[in-house]
Amino acid sequence: VVEEGVPDRTVLTTCAYCGVGCSFKAELKGDQVIRMVPDKDGKANHGHSCVKGRFAWGYATHKDRIKSPMIREKTTDPWREVSWEEAIAYSAKRLKEIQAKYGRKSIGGITSSRCTNEEVWLVQKLIRAAFHNNNTDTCARVCHSPTGYGLKQTFGTSAGTQHFDSVEEADVIVVIGSNPTEAHPVFGSQMKRRLREGAKLIIADPRAIDLVRTPHIEADYHLQLKPGTNVALINAFAHVVVTEGLVDEEFVKARCEDDSFAEWRDFAADPVNSPENVEKITGVPAEDIRAAARLYATGGNGAIYYGLGVTEHSQGSTMVMGMANLAMATGNIGRLGVGVNPMRGQNNVQGSCDMGSFPHELPGYRSVADDAVRGEFEGDWGVELDPEPGFRIPNMFDEAIAGKYKGMYVQGEDIAQSDPNTHHVEQALSSLECLIVQDLFLNETARFAHVFLPGTSFLEKDGTFINAERRINRVRPAIKPQQGMEEWRITAALSEAMGYKMPYENASQIMDEIARLTPTFAGVSFKMLDEKGSVQWPCNEAAPDGTPVMHIGEFVRGKGHFVLTDYVPTTEQANRKFPLILTTGRILSQYNVGAQTRRTQNSDWHHEDVLEIHPSDAEARGVHEGHWVSIRSRKGETTLRAKISERVAPGVVYTTFHHPESGANIVTTENSDWATNCPEYKVTAVEITPANHK
Numbered sequence: 001v002v003e004e005g006v007p008d009r010t011v012l013t014t015c016a017y018c019g020v021g022c023s024f025k026a027e028l029k030g031d032q033v034i035r036m037v038p039d040k041d042g043k044a045n046h047g048h049s050c051v052k053g054r055f056a057w058g059y060a061t062h063k064d065r066i067k068s069p070m071i072r073e074k075t076t077d078p079w080r081e082v083s084w085e086e087a088i089a090y091s092a093k094r095l096k097e098i099q100a101k102y103g104r105k106s107i108g109g110i111t112s113s114r115c116t117n118e119e120v121w122l123v124q125k126l127i128r129a130a131f132h133n134n135n136t137d138t139c140a141r142v143c144h145s146p147t148g149y150g151l152k153q154t155f156g157t158s159a160g161t162q163h164f165d166s167v168e169e170a171d172v173i174v175v176i177g178s179n180p181t182e183a184h185p186v187f188g189s190q191m192k193r194r195l196r197e198g199a200k201l202i203i204a205d206p207r208a209i210d211l212v213r214t215p216h217i218e219a220d221y222h223l224q225l226k227p228g229t230n231v232a233l234i235n236a237f238a239h240v241v242v243t244e245g246l247v248d249e250e251f252v253k254a255r256c257e258d259d260s261f262a263e264w265r266d267f268a269a270d271p272v273n274s275p276e277n278v279e280k281i282t283g284v285p286a287e288d289i290r291a292a293a294r295l296y297a298t299g300g301n302g303a304i305y306y307g308l309g310v311t312e313h314s315q316g317s318t319m320v321m322g323m324a325n326l327a328m329a330t331g332n333i334g335r336l337g338v339g340v341n342p343m344r345g346q347n348n349v350q351g352s353c354d355m356g357s358f359p360h361e362l363p364g365y366r367s368v369a370d371d372a373v374r375g376e377f378e379g380d381w382g383v384e385l386d387p388e389p390g391f392r393i394p395n396m397f398d399e400a401i402a403g404k405y406k407g408m409y410v411q412g413e414d415i416a417q418s419d420p421n422t423h424h425v426e427q428a429l430s431s432l433e434c435l436i437v438q439d440l441f442l443n444e445t446a447r448f449a450h451v452f453l454p455g456t457s458f459l460e461k462d463g464t465f466i467n468a469e470r471r472i473n474r475v476r477p478a479i480k481p482q483q484g485m486e487e488w489r490i491t492a493a494l495s496e497a498m499g500y501k502m503p504y505e506n507a508s509q510i511m512d513e514i515a516r517l518t519p520t521f522a523g524v525s526f527k528m529l530d531e532k533g534s535v536q537w538p539c540n541e542a543a544p545d546g547t548p549v550m551h552i553g554e555f556v557r558g559k560g561h562f563v564l565t566d567y568v569p570t571t572e573q574a575n576r577k578f579p580l581i582l583t584t585g586r587i588l589s590q591y592n593v594g595a596q597t598r599r600t601q602n603s604d605w606h607h608e609d610v611l612e613i614h615p616s617d618a619e620a621r622g623v624h625e626g627h628w629v630s631i632r633s634r635k636g637e638t639t640l641r642a643k644i645s646e647r648v649a650p651g652v653v654y655t656t657f658h659h660p661e662s663g664a665n666i667v668t669t670e671n672s673d674w675a676t677n678c679p680e681y682k683v684t685a686v687e688i689t690p691a692n693h694k
């Protein structure tokens with residue numbers, strides 16, 4: 001990182017790490033970025049930043065960046081650098097050959113939540129219009145797909161309900177399966193400010209995250225539940241609300257469906273959901289559950305914030321709907337200071353979902369099977385679209401192993417490292433006849449690739465990201481594309497080589513198309529964003545300045561819909577052979593699989609993943625602080641250094657997965673959410689034994 005000199009110009013852009021979406025001024029001297037300075041007018045960050053956005057941008061010019069397209073016949077061959085023309089022609093030829101041999105649906109692709117909306121839009125369009133199928137999915141599959149499903153069922157739209165500043169009106173903050181101070185630091189600080197002002201705090205997490213006890217803040221309740229029992233806990237909250245007369249009857253009568261609420265009320269009142277019964281499932285004392293539920297229902301504005309500790313479970317979607325039910329029953333929705341708020345992991349998870357990356361939905365979450373919607377896109381794109389949903393990522397892997405799915409275009413996601421059950425993923429990737437990887441670095445997935453198309457970093461992109469509060473932020477190029485081609489042009493060139501023309505002149509024209517075809521974006525353009533700064537969708541004729549808080553007066557679907565949320569234990573249970581439950585999380589200075597942050601000075605602060613283990617479990621196994629341990633699950637085995645810690649309860653161990661050598665996903669299973677196939681990263685039965693250094 002160059003941190004010296006007087007800049008001769010600045011470019012206003014958006015951080016490409018987490019879902020907070022902080023605005024930054026990139027300060028440049030000549031053609032070199034010398035500093036990233038948080039923008040005081042940034043509507044998501046108000047001049048604040050964290051160590052990732054502020055310091056960890058040097059990866060953009062790191063020596064490991066691949067600058068030239070490369071191809072190889074077989075994965076055992078050495079890479080051969082080629083021109084863009086040759087790489088694109090070669091990719092199209094191989095994909096066409098596969099379709100000719102195995103059929104139209106034998107190829108597909110994955111969009112990236114790190115790329116801009118404009119880039120994602122083109123990838124899903126390439127698949128639908130040039131591949132002629134719906135085999136498009138997004139890396140959001142493995143993080144927040146249950147949010148998309150659950151909030152749509154209950155409220156009618158697949159997005160968080162509030163803007164970040166809404167937390168300043170919250171009286172009771174409920175944090176479930178989220179670690180805001182590590183994973184969303186700028187919003188975590190905003191939340192801390194509100195807590196220091198006196199807001200109450202309820203945390204439901206198997207691990208004692210920093211917010212449980214930090215200077216001047218102590219959680220009123222830390223419900224340290226066993227991993228995999230979220231739904232039982234939320235049902236117990238519902239039981240207390242219903243049986244103790246804490247329902248906001250006026251709100252429910254005016255805003256929600258009579259029938260589904262009546263059914264839910266009966267369901268919640270069932271003694272199976274009583275705190276006393278749920279204590280046996282979750283391990284959380286019944287009196288704490290009762291007291292926390294009363295506090296949420298009666299303490300003023302109650303705001304729920306949740307993360308991957310909710311979604312990455314076999315009942316991820318059920319839990320999202322459980323929280324939505326609870327918010328509606330207590331009237332904690334549709335105004336400032338309340339709501340159900342997913343803390344999105346990557347910078348553009350919200351956008352990649354909005355842009356139609358899912359195999360069953362066209363942009364704007366509209367079914368591919370809907371003739372009218374499809375007709376609209378067909379009219380604009382001039383091509384017939386497939387009415388059948390395509391493959392989700394796990395289906396792509398299964399079909400690849402079965403020999404039916406043979407070609408894949410992966411934009412900016414390292415599936416070989418980030419997806420669960422690594423051995424299974426590697427088997428699938430090895431079965432492909434053409435894998436095209438588009439990324440900054442030769443990542444783990446590229447080991448299986450036949451074509452490597454070098455992508456661009458956020459400092460080279462022109463477009464938009466959408467953060468966790470639905471805010472559409474401009475991303476502006478500070479430096480030229482290091483590999484000579486804007487990323488959206490790569491997709492457009494591949495599409496043209498496949499036979500479908502994408503004649504855009506610039507990224508702004510892609511946003512114009514997004515606005516034309518997606519009602520919630522109807523009022524959005526680069527010009528408008530450049531004038532107004534940023535807006536939160538829906539932004540259209542009805543809401544020309546955007547929508548900070550959703551569902552005011554009426555839910556997007558009309559009346560709020562209650563869903564019954566039976567608790568179904570995960571099949572991934574501890575037993576005598578695998579007596580501990582492994583759960584996973586993040587750390588402040590690193591980001592996701594670390595491809596970017598590991599190539600910056602942030603690695604000085606965190607250079608390896610470790611395994612947290614409770615002192616009693618460590619002692620029982622002869623495990624010592626800092627020594628290597630083997631972690632064995634039903635799927636595989638890896639080795640990490642042990643950290644003895646009381647942050648985890650006895651019976652639970654915890655690690656991060658920022659470093660490929662840790663191999664955390666070697667042990668995770670392919671269990672997944674029943675509705676969306678989001679992997680159950682948060683629950684893996686394991687045994688720990690002392691080990692030698694690997």
Ligand code: SF4
Nearest residue numbers: 015017018022050053
């Ligand atoms: Fe902001 Fe998140 Fe970037 Fe940190 S990583 S600067 S909190 S957007």
